[in-house]
Amino acid sequence: MRLEDVWLRYRRGGPWVLRSVTIGIGPGEAAVVLGRNGAGKSTLLQLVAGILPPARGRVVDRPAVVGWVPERFPADQPFTVQGYLTAVARVRGLSPAQADRAVRGWLDRLGLGPFQGVRLAQLSKGTAQKVGLAQALLRPPGLLVLDEPWEGLDAAARELVPEVVGEVLADGGSVLVSDHRGETARLPGAREWTVADQTVTERAPTGGEALVVVELAIPATQVADAVHRLRAEGHHILRVRGHDVPLPVTGPVSGAAAEAAS
Numbered sequence: 073m074r075l076e077d078v079w080l081r082y083r084r085g086g087p088w089v090l091r092s093v094t095i096g097i098g099p100g101e102a103a104v105v106l107g108r109n110g111a112g113k114s115t116l117l118q119l120v121a122g123i124l125p126p127a128r129g130r131v132v133d134r135p136a137v138v139g140w141v142p143e144r145f146p147a148d149q150p151f152t153v154q155g156y157l158t159a160v161a162r163v164r165g166l167s168p169a170q171a172d173r174a175v176r177g178w179l180d181r182l183g184l185g186p187f188q189g190v191r192l193a194q195l196s197k198g199t200a201q202k203v204g205l206a207q208a209l210l211r212p213p214g215l216l217v218l219d220e221p222w223e224g225l226d227a228a229a230r231e232l233v234p235e236v237v238g239e240v241l242a243d244g245g246s247v248l249v250s251d252h253r254g255e256t257a258r259l260p261g262a263r264e265w266t267v268a269d270q271t272v273t274e275r276a277p278t279g280g281e282a283l284v285v286v287e288l289a290i291p292a293t294q295v296a297d298a299v300h301r302l303r304a305e306g307h308h309i310l311r312v313r314g315h316d317v318p319l320p321v322t323g324p325v326s327g328a329a330a331e332a333a334s
């Protein structure tokens with residue numbers, strides 16, 4: 073997708089937040105949005121996600137399914153976690169059976185199972201953020217836009233963010249993520265978009281190379297060592313399949329098969 077000479081301000085006659093922005097991102101590419109507080113990162117992300125329309129210019133080739141994770145999930149809604157996610161899945165076009173499967177999958181993966189019957193307004197900030205992440209992923213997005221996704225998440229859930237990003241990229245999607253805590257060091261190969269002086273400049277990824285996903289089959293007894301070794305070499309573990317134990321933040325892993333991207 074591309075922004076072509078896009079301008080944006082919040083009210084007519086108000087100051088421009090973004091001026092003449094022309095920038096794009098392709099399938100399988102990630103970009104990290106950097107900039108000082110108030111520079112316009114959230115504004116840019118909302119523009120890309122289609123939440124805010126440009127005052128001038130246009131956004132072209134935006135994928136049909138966009139996952140949008142706001143910096144703060146609006147939890148002041150009268151739904152339970154499960155009720156909310158199921159309703160979102162249905163609105164996004166999933167059948168009742170697909171919605172049920174997708175919701176159960178994300179409840180499990182994000183450790184939200186114990187909260188499925190809890191009302192959104194009663195959730196802690198971190199748990200609400202997980203619901204914010206889940207709702208964006210119920211249909212595999214062609215474009216995933218995450219505004220400070222690490223804010224408020226516990227360590228295990230923080231580890232999931234790069235995993236999910238890697239999966240979207242491996243499926244040919246694009247990902248845009250803002251970051252002011254340096255967490256995006258976890259996204260090797262991402263481009264850098266810097267927002268300053270109402271415009272956006274791009275730096276190509278320092279790694280230079282495109283990412284490739286490699287699937288490995290490893291005896292269960294060797295998974296912990298293999299994951300540890302691959303991480304130590306700077307590779308990015310996307311997922312460990314074939315075992316109930318989730319991938320820990322650091323340290324050993326039990327499992328029968330691992331996927332790794334390098």
Ligand SMILES: Nc1ncnc2c1ncn2[C@@H]1O[C@H](COP(=O)(O)OP(=O)(O)OP(=O)(O)O)[C@@H](O)[C@H]1O
Pocket residue numbers: 082089107108109110111112113114115116252
């Ligand atoms: N809803 C709004 N109405 C009017 N002005 C807004 C609105 N949202 C943001 N702004 C203004 O637009 C500018 C850019 O804000 P934005 O939130 O995009 O910056 P940011 O880089 O994401 O900041 P932070 O890192 O603090 O989240 C700021 O001057 C802000 O005050």
